[in-house]
Amino acid sequence: MKNGLASMVIGCVIMVFTSAYAAGETTDAAASAHASAQAAMSHGEIRKVDKTAGKLTIKHGPLENLGMDAMTMVFKVKDAAMLSRVKSGDRIDFVADEVDGALTVVKLEKRE
Incomplete structure (x- = not known):
């Protein structure tokens, strides 16, 4: 039982960090796209x-x-x-x- 609970907690922590990392990449990609659009003018x-x-x-x-x-x-x-x-x-x-x-x-x- 303890092993199952520990696995669930670790899984949730990994999901939170992965989501936060992906959100950071999206923001970087949006900033890069905006800079490219300005450069294309x-x-x-x-x-x-x-x-x-x-x-x-x-x-x-x-x-x-x-x-x-x-x-x-x-x-x-x-x-x-x-x-x-x-x-x-x-x-x-x-x-x-x-x-x-x-x-x-x-x-x-x-x-x-």
Whole structure:
């Protein structure tokens, strides 16, 4: 009986420590993913805002996730509200991706 009880206690202690260790790894993984997302942002300058067409013309640096060199090009925006947050000449950090076959700004942050 004592051996059975001792085994159960040890098993519970191991489960608690294993859970705590796994929770720590999850937190580290989330922090790493956030850092990677920030690093994946490209830098650019707004050249034109076309609210009617829902597009931005951006002079940008390399778009690593798309394998593109620096250039000026037109992008759709994922959210039309992005168009009212920027104006020509604004410097931005952004993430572009291919959405339904069109290059689209999916994340946009104005730089100070």
